[in-house]
Amino acid sequence: AQRVTQPEKLLSVFKGAPVELKCNYSYSGSPELFWYVQYSRQRLQLLLRHISRESIKGFTADLNKGETSFHLKKPFAQEEDSAMYYCALRHDYGQNFVFGPGTRLSVLP
């Protein structure tokens, strides 16, 4: 069965420190992975997707099929990065996503 795990419920780092939010998945097919973010009192929104190999707001994520991981990284965390982050896997076709439980990132001044 398709499954996405995010082992950390809460991650606290200091401003300027590197941050890595972990995501592991289980999927029998060819996965499409995404990171979504929800800032305080805002809607859930797409941060980045692995097929685009993009860097958004300084965040990057690399799909590692061998380790079935899609960790989100940023070299220097900013206070405005504090938010809830969800890793998601899209399977089949259309917009059918499996979301992880989320990690709350808190960037301390």
Place this chain on the structure above:
Amino acid sequence: KAGVTQTPRYLIKTRGQQVTLSCSPISGHRSVSWYQQTPGQGLQFLFEYFSETQRNKGNFPGRFSGRQFSNSRSEMNVSTLELGDSALYLCASSYGGAAQETQYFGPGTRLLVL
């Protein structure tokens, strides 16, 4: 463009009742997906509609149903409400539902079942 809108924003019902939630996608978007978010289960996919047809369905009982109209607006219905149906219901829209498209989420409807 106006974002995805959902009505009502808050709803209180009692067990056994039924409820209908509405979602208006971004203009031009034809794919609408519904999700249930609870503290215990997180975000779970309910179903997706595209051009008035259900294209994907999650693992929810038949009490959960939906439909999409010709203008792409979508409704979801929950019959015989149970306490466990208390949740935030999110809808999201995209143009055609392809992987490279961005899915835009609405603010959600918070349902409380007493």
